[in-house]
């Protein structure tokens with residue numbers, strides 16, 4: 001076997017052209033463009049701004065997409081079209097689409113997770129389909145005996161924010177349709193709404209939901225019986241599946257040749273190094289880090305890129321992944337910005353109508369936010385305070 005490090009420049013291959021993959025490409029292009037040959041493998045020609053797909057059913061406009069090839073060419077990264085079907089760490093070779101082979105010296109696996117339905121027969125929001133018939137769902141639920149639509153956070157979901165956004169956007173749409181008396185309820189295993197952002201942000205979200213007439217039942221794990229009926233503990237009235245909306249469940253990518261935890265996710269350390277493999281790194285939803293979120297995916301990608309850069313001789317002190325959650329909740333009016341240090345030291349978190357990071361992109365990434373650019377001017381105007389709750393000194397209060 002030839003020594004791949006004998007190449008003039010080592011080849012760093014990034015697998016995946018989503019949020020983590022793009023951040024890794026941008027970071028590596030910045031840190032080691034002169035020391036390495038950079039390539040990114042992706043099955044699709046476009047980057048899709050997944051967090052904005054929640055707006056698609058309401059605006060009928062597709063979420064932002066960007067062609068990968070020209071964007072990568074500008075930063076000196078080659079796009080290789082393909083899906084990695086297996087990794088051979090001994091020969092440092094990827095198999096793409098089960099037919100072609102691509103050698104690497106260092107590999108960053110950013111292939112995301114795999115989604116599956118959480119409940120049978122329940123309307124599911126798939127970010128890659130854009131086929132949620134919101135008006136029909138609203139009308140069907142409004143015609144039911146209790147005029148109710150239930151939004152269900154499935155078990156083992158670490159990133160429930162899109163369901164809260166859907167609830168708020170559905171409320172706006174039901175008002176527009178003249179069906180404002182639709183009863184909206186969100187049922188979640190979380191101990192409080194979006195508690196992952198800390199108690200202060202959670203209180204702000206709870207106040208906002210209440211102001212929008214969306215009730216929340218927390219600490220609830222919904223089960224489904226063989227007839228398809230949904231059951232809310234302890235003894236709620238069974239719920240018909242066609243009166244609910246949910247998110248898919250995410251599982252690991254299970255790529256042959258890479259280690260996987262019991263749910264198929266790739267175990268990686270705080271520098272992104274994949275367990276047991278010297279030259280393989282991983283970042284994003286496909287790793288075993290429990291919170292599947294874009295901003296965290298970029299932080300993992302940055303940690304991996306820095307570690308690689310240091311190995312290639314760049315003057316970089318590789319910082320370990322130190323998760324800080326930054327999230328923007330689409331509310332139907334002004335978005336709510338939230339920030340929370342997951343590793344602790346900041347229990348209550350922060351929630352604000354003002355921007356907490358810049359550019360104020362929905363995914364906060366060191367390189368990616370700037371690459372995505374500033375939102376349009378209308379989006380960055382100072383908040384008009386039209387939101388029906390305002391956060392003041394950390395305590396939400398009803399606006400007058």
Ligand SMILES: Cc1cc2nc3c(=O)[nH]c(=O)nc-3n(C[C@H](O)[C@H](O)[C@H](O)COP(=O)(O)OP(=O)(O)OC[C@H]3O[C@@H](n4cnc5c(N)ncnc54)[C@H](O)[C@@H]3O)c2cc1C
Nearest residue numbers: 016017018019020051083084111112284285292293294295
């Ligand atoms: C509706 C919704 C709303 C969200 N809102 C937010 C938000 O507001 N803020 C936030 O920070 N996060 C949000 N997230 C989460 C965020 O989108 C994910 O955490 C993030 O996309 C994970 O990045 P990733 O690169 O790991 O995976 P992905 O973005 O899924 O990218 C994976 C990439 O790998 C490619 N790929 C797949 N298999 C292979 C293979 N075998 N070989 C090569 N390439 C492959 C895919 O084509 C894709 O390009 C949201 C998610 C959803 C679904």
